[in-house]
Every structure is written in structure tokens, then in C-alpha cells.
Amino acid sequence: MKKLIFLWAFILASCSSGKLAKVNGVSFVSSGEEASQQHIDPVLKVSANYAAIMPFGFIRDMGSPELVFNSDHQWYGERREGVKQYIEKLHLNGVSVMVKPQIWIFRGEFTGNMKMPSEEYWKKLEASYEEYILLYAKLAEETQSDIFCIGTELKTFVNERPEFWNNLIQKVKNVYHGELTYAANWDEYAKTPFWSQLDYIGVNAYFPLCEKENPTIQTLSEGWQPWKTKLRELTQQEGKPILFTEFGYRSMDFTGKKPWLVDRNQMDVNLKAQANATQVIFDEFWHEDWFAGGFVWKWFMQHDQVGGHEDNRFTPQNKPAESVIRKQYAQVRKSSR
Template identity: 85%
Template sequence: MKKIVLLWVFIFASCSSGKLAKVNGVSFVSSREEVAQHHIDPVLHVSANYAAIMPYGFIRDLDSPELVFDTEHQWYGERREGAKQYIEKMHQNGVSVMVKPQIWIHRGEFTGNMKMPTEEDWKQLEAAYEKFILLYAALAEETQSDMFCIGTELKTFVNERPEFWNKLIKKVKSVYHGQLTYAANWDEYAKTPFWSQLDYIGVNAYFPLCEKENPTIETLTEGWQPWKTKMRELATQEDKPILFTEFGYRSMDYTGKKPWLVDRNQMDVNLKAQADATQVIFGEFWNEDWFAGGFVWKWFMQHDQVGGHEDNRFTPQNKPAESVIRRQFANVKESSLKD
């Protein structure tokens, strides 16, 4: 019943405004502990209407087929038990959920480069990954979650094993009956072969925009234009909306140069660059009718203990970028209520 109500809300908002109702989401990071109301309140304070809940599986090396998931050795929020508790708490607060199981490779190796050395290893990985995804697809169905993401930044896996992905999508649809997407990295989404089988073209939007130490709003806006044109063309071609399954910027110098960087560099903190880049992405995309919204990367449970004016990492928490997000999400929420 809940899923039907949400669907009608989505349709009503879309028809009354002439545009898709926007996903104003946060990527809610898994933790060691259960989520409590005081962890949810900051999400509500920025008027987020969606949260990505992200259970994890772990792989040792880029060429290892062994995928470990849902074990007692993992943090609470990384396991099925914890993901379920997070989802239910979000739903109790009126926040919709995308279940987004992800892989972490030891030492933070890029998942898009994961490649098996033999056919036997590929088959072993596929069997493990299918169990991983179907476990959380079943959880998404059980909790009546609003969206499910079948994978994140798995470029080589997708390119090398297309038939596996076609079969996997069919199996997911037999288990979960909500909306589906895949979180393609910014440099793979244009060639991802199965968009026609999903509801959203999911993009992790870490596009390089400029190489300036202190990028201006004008420079960042200009940097978006070629990428924006290509996404609009793909959305039209596939007749599917673009969804930023992840978007965000680090609060550091050169934030528009390589936005995907997750290293522990000592680049000078630049709070204005993060705030400006966040404002530009809202200005460029949130009014487009072919664009569905997105999920800010990333949002930690322990709001009072993270981010701040000396932090050069991704989180916007306790930084000027958080105010930018709050204003944007609140404006969209207010507009949808008026419509």
C-alpha cells in the first residue's frame, strides 16, 4: 500500500508541475551503531526527501572473485540487519529510500577496474554478486523501499559480462517491484548497455569542470555545458530521466579539477569552492524536466562530529555547502507543496 501511495504522490507532483518530482537525497553512510532519531533530525533539517542506504560487500583485490557480505565482522549498518533498521527509521520520518548495495575493495581500489583473470573466476564473482544483490533486492521489497540500485561504478564488470547483467536485472525484477537504477561512474554512463531495462539513468556526477585553484561560478557553469548536453541527449534517446546517484564536491582548492578524488591529500580547505560548485549543480540541473534529482555524497550519522571548517573532505555537513543544500531542498519542497 505504501508503494502505491508514493507512486501516486510522484505522479501527482509530476503532472501538476509539468516536471518530474525531484529526488533531494543524501547518501547516508553506514555506521557501527543503530540509527536513532537524533541522527535523522539533521536529514530532515535540510529537507531531504530521500536517503541512499548503502550496505557493503568486501573484496580483497581487483582480481579476486571472493565477495564477503552480511557477516558479523562488518559494521552494523553495512549488514542486512542494520540496513533494514536504517530504512525503517527513514520511512518512519517520511523519508523515501534508495537501497544501494556497494562493493569496497581493499585499500580503496577503484571498483571500475575490477577484472577477473579467468572464466572460472568471473563465474565465481558473478555467483557471489548475484547473491549479494538479490539479498538486498529482497530487503528492498520487504521494507517497501522506493528505489533499488543494482550496482555502483562497475565499468569493467559491466563491459566484460553483459549477459550476466541482463539476467541479473530480470532476477532482481522478480524479487523487487519498485524503481531500478545503476550508479554509473561519470566516464561510463554513456556506454552502459542496459538503461532501457531500468527506470533511471544513474550517474555518479564527478565530472571534471575546470583546473582553477579557486573556481568561479562562471567557470564551473561553463565547465558543465558539454557534459550537460550529452546527458540531455542520452535522456532523450533512452526516454529515461537522469538521476545523480551521487553528486558532491570536496571543500578544497581545485575542487572542480578531479572531483572524484578520495585520497587523504593535504590540499588547502576551500569552503567557498565547495559551496559554489554545489550551487552551480543545482542551478544547472534541478529545473530540467529530463533530470530526476540526486543524492549528496556523503552524509554521516554523527552530524555534530563531522565536517566543519577545517575539513577538506566530501561531506557538506557543518560547512557553507550544507546551507546551500538546505535552501535548494527547501525551495523544491515548498514548490511541490504549492503545486
Template identity: 80%
Template sequence: MKQLIFLGALVFVSCASSKFDKVNGVSFVSSGEEVAQHHIDPVLEVQANYAAIMPFGFIQDVDSPELIFNTDRQWYGERREGARQYIEKLHQNGIKVMVKPQIWIWDGKFTGNMKMPSEEEWEKLEASYEDFILLYAEMAEETQSDIFCIGTELKTFVDERPEFWNDLIQKVRTVYNGKVTYAANWDEYEKTPFWADLDYIGVNAYFPLCEKQNPTVETLTKGWQPWKSKMRELAERVDRPVLFTEFGYRSMDFTGKKPWLVDRNQERVNLEAQARATQVLFDEFWNEDWFAGGFVWKWFMQHDQVGGRGDNRFTPQNKPAESVIRRQYAQVKKSSI
């Protein structure tokens, strides 16, 4: 009888805790230097159990097919050598990793608008992009990284070249044995065609929630409902959990209006709005069984030199939002996902 009670308790604990077995991640920004323990300590202090490592490739313009990557002209953390060192240091500290290679277009043009002018140029881009992705998929396998992301916000590329992406997924699977996702922008994920071939529905969660200058919890919560319903329906339809490959808010007025904005606007700093929006996101998603967790955007290595009370950018570091994240992430320190 005691054994049955004990087993029942175990089942109950397991079911109750499964809600909190989430990816509690930070997007670990590449730097020009090696990562050291004092760079990792703040990640541990915020109770993160995952970090996204983001090597970069560079393209001249939205219609340029040549992708430049893994060169000595890049920052250390943006190329293979540095990404590997970051991953190994994070793993030494018990932090799991998502490898998330990304493209940067000169002048900060949106990667979702990349479109080649001819079949020949498309094929050149595909060959270059495949080399880029497989280089880092192989590195992800060598380092036993936990998740690999095959692309970030490449809507037109995905729409125009579906066969390429189907082939790329299969090629990634031949060299990498972990979980695989794609980071779709908030306005593209519903039409991304290959979710059933991946392990997570990856979403960069910059959904517009409201027009208010200083939105309340109630306003932000209401703003999430239509987006949340659509994500739940997709997760159930394709039988894959949603993973926020990026999420976060600017610490400024109107933070819920256009959360994707990366411009250097002079909107008034609003630390409380960022913290409030972050808490609402946690409240809405982290207890959902169809939701896998996410990676806050963005986390810099030099913790003591970034963020703070005068900063209206994305990082939560040294702001009230950092405490919100710590409280949430502390509910589970190790993910079983």
C-alpha cells in the same frame, strides 16, 4: 466558468511544480550503531526527502572473485540487519529510500577495474555478486524501499559480462517491484548498455569542470555544458530520466578539477568553492524535466562530529554547502517521483 478557471489553475500549478518534484537525497553513511531519531533530525533539517542506504560487500583485490557480505565482522549498518533498521527509521520520518549495495576493495582500489583472470573466476564472482544483490533486493521489497541500485562503478564487470547483467536485472525485477537503477561512474555511463531496462540513468556525477584553484560561478557553469548536453541527449534517446546516484564536491582548492578524488591530500580548505560548485550544479540541473534529482555525497550519522571549517573532505555538514543544499531542498519537501 469558475470551474474552468480553477481547473486551469490546477494544471498550471501542476506543470510549474513538476520541475521541483525531485529526489532531494543524501548518501547516508553506514555506521557501527543503530540509527536513532537524533541521527535523522539533521536529515530532516536539511529538507532531504530521500536517503541512500549503502550495505557493503568486500573483495580482497581487483581480480578476486569472492565477495564477503552480511557478516558479523562488518559494521552494523553495512549488513542486512542494520540496513533494514536504518530504512525503517527513515520511513518512520517520511524519508524515502534508495537501497544501494556497494563493493569495497581492500586498500580502496577502484571497483571499475575489477577483472577476473579466467572464465571460472568470472562465474564465481557472478554467483557471489548475484547472491549479494538479490539479498538486498529482497530486503528492499520487504521494506517497501523506493529505488534499488543494482551496482556502483563496475565498468569492466559490465563491459566484460553483458549477459550476466541482463539476467541480473530480470532476477531483481522478480523479487523487487520498485524503481531500479545502476550507479555508473561519470566516465562510463555513456557506454552502459542496459539503461532501457532500468527506470533511471544513474550517474555518479564527479565530472571534471575546470582547472581553476578557486573557480567562479561562470567557470563552473561553462564547464558543465558539454557534459549536460550529452546527458540530455542520452535521456531523450532511451526515454529515461537521469538520476545523480552520487554528487558532491570536496571543500578544497581545485574542487572542480578532479571531483572524484578521495585521497587524503592536504589541499587548502576552501568552503566557498564547495558551496559555489554545489549551487551551480543545482542551478544547471534541478529545473530540467529530464533530470530526476540526486543524492549528495556524503552524509554521516554523527552530524555534530563531522565536517566543519577545517575539513576538506566531501561532506557538506556544518559547512556553507549545507545551507546551499537546505535552500534547494526546501523548494519541495516531498517527492512524487
């Protein structure tokens, strides 16, 4: 019964003004410098009402328990002082914030497969990860950030150490009083065990949609249907709305085949495919009552220096996909904080 009440409360709040109050977000990539107004203006120009701020922690390899974070060797925007400055600058501009700490393993190895070789190493990792998460949970409370994400794509860690995660969630709740989520990978979210303790079912939405080199809107839409059904069923089961903690597509051929690819391949640039895939995700989800919105992956501070018509990577900046996002996000703005 509580699950149904929660979900209906979300739906009623979303619809009270006759419009859906969605998270129209961008994943704001950290930099080596302070965020200035010229960095925030492009975020405002696409009518984003949320930004995810991502202070990274770094691990040497898949079996290492040593997590490095808030270090003098990291970029300004990856340290506590920089995260705070970014949040405050965004808030001054009326942009809400999700604080989303996440791990980077050397050479970009997938965090979901990270596994410690012994109980001793698991304990070391847990102690370090707890310190890392609580540091930024306290900062999220201090800055009155709107959402806090307790982890990103940590499938094996979550499955192997359930007691740790249950305890961590309670410790986060003791120091942070906003809304909570976890960013589960697209192949992980259905079995994440602690959704009942959080406010959103967070999903990094890199679902495979089709194997077409140059996918059409119809093909991409058809590819979404089985995934959409499963997402709807989970939100009904858990009584919590879905939040796409990350979503986005490469501007390249076969963009719907393996949307999670982060390699530096030489696949031909395909701006239309990225724009189509972005439009389809909006068409499929942004009108759904059980869907809370999401964060585009990814948005760089130096807007004029990134993306463009020769870039095949994720950012929509200075590409047709940016216009698609601007048009969608301009339709509905989150009520002021």
C-alpha cells in the same frame, strides 16, 4: 515510441503540481550503531526527501572473486539487520530510500577496473554478486523501499559480462517491484548497455569542470555545458530521466579539477569552492524536466562530529555547502509516500 511515452509521463508527473518532484537526497553512511532520531533530525533539517542506504560488500583485491557481505565482522549498518533498521527509521520520518549495495576493494582501489583472471573466477564472482544483490533486493521489497540500485561503478564487470547483467536485472525484477537504477561512473554512463531495462539513468556525477584553484560560479557553470548537453542527448535517446546517484565536491582548492578524488591529500581547505560547485549543480540541473534529482555524497550519522571548517573532504556537513543544500531542498518536497 515507448521511450518517448515514458519520458513524457515522467515530465507530466513532475509538473502536475506546478513544481518539479525531485529526489533531494543524501548518501547516508553506515555506522556501527542503530539509527536514532538524533541521527535522522539533521537529514530532516536540510529538507532531504530521500536517503541512499549503502550496504557494502568487500573484496580483497582487483582479481579476487570472493565477495564478503552481511558478515558479523562488518558494521551494524552494513549488515542486513542494520540496513533494515535504517530504512524503517527513515520511513517513519517520511524520508524515502534508495537501497544501493556497492563494493569496496581493499585500499580503495577503483571498482570500475576490477577484472577476473579467468572464466572460473568470473563465474565465482557472478554467483557471489548475484547472491549479494538479491539479498538486498528482497529486503528493498520487504521494506517497500522506493528505488533499488543494482550496482555502483563496475564498468569492466558490466562490459565483460553482459549476459550476466541482463539475467541479473530480470532476477531482481522477480523479487523487487519498485524503481531500478545503476550507478554508472561519470566516464562510464554513456556506454552502459542496459538503461532500457531500468527506470533511471544513474550517474555518479564527478565530471571534471575546470582547473582553477578557486573556481567561480561562472567558470563552473561553463564547465558543465558540454557534459550537460551529452546527458540531455542520452535521456532523449533512452527515454529515461537522469538521476545523480552520487554528486558532491571536496571542500578544497581545485575542487572542480578532479571531483572524484578520495585521497587524503593536504590540499588547502576551500569552503567557498565547495559551496559554489554545489550551487552550480543545482542551478544547472534541478529545473530540468529530464532530470530526476540526486544524492549528495556523503552524509554521516554523527552530524555534530563531522565536517566543519577545517575539513577538506566531501561531506557538506557543518560547512557553507550545507546551507546551500538546505536552501535548495526546502524549495520542493517529494509528495508523501
